[in-house]
Amino acid sequence: MNLPMADAVxxxxxxxxxxxxxxxxxxxxxxxxxxxxxxxxxxxRGCICSSETKAKEPK
Known part of the structure; x- marks a missing residue:
């Protein structure tokens, strides 16, 4: 199944x-x-960001 480009990005x-x-x-x-x-x-590689940084991530 192919997704429209807007959905795939x-x-x-x-x-x-x-x-x-x-x-x-x-x-x-x-x-x-x-x-x-x-x-x-x-x-x-993985992330070393603090939990505070992760909490500020936009939803």
Missing amino acids: EVQPSNACPACAHPLDAHDPLGNRFCAATVASGHD
Whole structure:
């Protein structure tokens, strides 16, 4: 079954981190550094964001 393109694309807020999709402004300094290194190295690894960061994620 083929989905229409609009249904197949995941929409992220404009301030979403490219590594973990949490809001960039909710990252702590360690989260910023980890996610920047994740993107720079091309890794697809887990998230180290705090529970507070995850709680601020848009629904």
